[in-house]
Amino acid sequence: MAVFYDTGGGDIYAGETKQDCVAAMKSDIGDEEVNDWLNQGEVQEVSGEMKMRLENEDGTPGELVTLDSEYTNLGYGYCIASSNH
Secondary structure (H helix, E strand, O other), X not given: OOEEEEOOOOEEEEEOXXXXXXXXXXXXXXXXXXXXXXXXXXXXXXXXXXXXXXXXXXXXXXXXXXXXXXXXXXXXOEEEEEOOO
16 A cells, blocks of 8 residues: 655655655755655645646646556655646
8 A cells, every 4th residue: 555745845746655755855865855844744744635736748737637546666766746847
């Protein structure tokens, strides 16, 4: 069963465990910043039923889907959604 964590900065990470998600965040962002977020309670678990909007290839908004429906278990954590441009 997947878990999803929102960094509070526009990214949502997915993985099999919180540790997978945190490891991916640290790989992408850096240990110090992620540790600060964790210590300040900024990283929050979110439900797999949370919806995100896909983006079409031409950059226009696409359909709404759940995090669960977009998650693929690759054996590690990764950023599944981002509102950062």
